Amino acid sequence: MSVGILTSGGDCPGLNAVIRASVFTGSKLYDLEFVGYRWGWKGLVENDTVPLGRPQVMGISKQGGTILGSSRTNPFDFGGVERVRQVMEEGGVDALIAIGGEGTLAAAQRLSAEGIHIVGVPKTIDNDLSATDYTFGFDTAVQIATDAMDRLRTTGDSHGRCMVAEVMGRHVGWIALHSGMAAGAHAILIPEQKTSIDQICSWVDSARSRGRAPLIAVAEGFKLDTMDDAHSERGLDAFGRPRLGGIGEYLAPMIEERLGIETRSTTLGHIQRGGTPTAYDRVLATRYGMAAIEMIREERWGEMVALHGTDIVKVPFSDALGKLKTVPQDRYDEARVLFG
Known part of the structure; x- marks a missing residue:
């Protein structure tokens, strides 16, 4: 089985840790093969790929940014599901791991609804995605x-x-x-x-x-x-x-x-x-990357990994989309006591 990985949207520390964990887990435990799409959805619709094996991901979890590159390309502006399916079939890619924020996951949800085998990993430094307590990079x-x-x-x-x-x-x-x-x-x-x-x-x-x-x-x-x-x-x-x-x-x-x-x-x-991710973000991103492989093994298409408390869980894309996770009034009120 071959798996494609892409990072889309704004970059953030921890992306490389997700890539490394997914490749290590998939290749070591399940004999999966991996390919990376460069520059997010842009690389997928343009079939711009790089090999992703253990030699390519060794030691990258401590690096900021993403070795695959990223962009804010919308795949539905460049052929949508038909083009994505064509590229995956020509490359022998059976499933996708999409790592990104709200825009990336919204595109992934639409593709999944059209039959593309895809799972998601949430990423944003703003920590504003619903359905997960924390995102790496924050x-x-x-x-x-x-x-x-x-x-x-x-x-x-x-x-x-x-x-x-x-x-x-x-x-x-x-x-x-x-x-x-x-x-x-x-x-x-x-x-x-x-x-x-x-x-x-x-x-x-x-x-x-x-x-x-x-x-x-x-x-x-x-x-x-x-x-x-x-x-x-x-x-x-x-x-x-x-x-x-x-x-x-x-x-x-x-x-x-x-x-x-x-x-x-x-x-x-x-x-x-930019810069080096904290230890917390490296660990969270690594756990997310490992869990994404388990989702593929279980064929949980249209879902993403999330953090609830200290547990990694799987939730539908829809749970994370449509409503931002804002700072609740009580959290601001407790901080306000310290003002002045």
């Missing part, structure tokens, strides 16, 4: 953001400045919430919670009055209570969505003008996606 992104905020705090303390750290999070604030709590931020601003500039300044002033250099963690998708849309200055992406980024730079001069405290903003951007 822990690494949080650690990178926390390290950056720790560094911002020391320079802020040295100059008595207010420091604003902008992290990723278009629709959900999990990265901002976790890294902000870990770094001891005096305010955490997330897309799920519109907040007034007066309230933000109150938190900043409270921290300053205690002799602290205020630190604010803000997700890129955060909106003030006076804003209808998230801050965007860079046009639209390939999917017609606004390219977010810059809310920190937008807030910093407002805080400085109102409170007279020197305020600086830093946007972490794609730094959060």
Whole structure:
């Protein structure tokens, strides 16, 4: 039996660990053969492949990014199920492992409904997929953001400045919430919670009055209570969505003008996606990759692996799609106690 593997959508730390675990498990236990499709769905519809054996995946679990490359190609823009089936048949590929986020899994669900043998592995640094408690890449992104905020705090303390750290999070604030709590931020601003500039300044002033250099963690998708849309200055992406980024730079001069405290903003951007995955993400990704092979052996097409508590389970694609996993009110409320 031959299995194809692809990584699609935004890259994140841990992708290589999934690939390695799947290839090792499948070849060692079940004598499966593997082929990798380069650049996500683009490689599948263009039949752009690389061999995937144990020699190609040895030692890659510690590497960030993906050895297969990735893109945001939609296979239904390039022949859809007919083209996918043709390429798989010509290459003798019996099943696919699709590793990606909501867009990737939505395409996988459509292909599965048309009879393609496919299983999924959820991936996103935003941790916003339903049906799974955590996705790999999230822990690494949080650690990178926390390290950056720790560094911002020391320079802020040295100059008595207010420091604003902008992290990723278009629709959900999990990265901002976790890294902000870990770094001891005096305010955490997330897309799920519109907040007034007066309230933000109150938190900043409270921290300053205690002799602290205020630190604010803000997700890129955060909106003030006076804003209808998230801050965007860079046009639209390939999917017609606004390219977010810059809310920190937008807030910093407002805080400085109102409170007279020197305020600086830093946007972490794609730094959060890159580099070496944390031990937690390596282990989770490895468990996901091994479980994906078991799904293929059990012919559980149209399903993906997920984490419930500490257990790896299998769930239908539909459970993960259609509704983002947002930060619930009680989680924000418990963090808010620490603000100011």
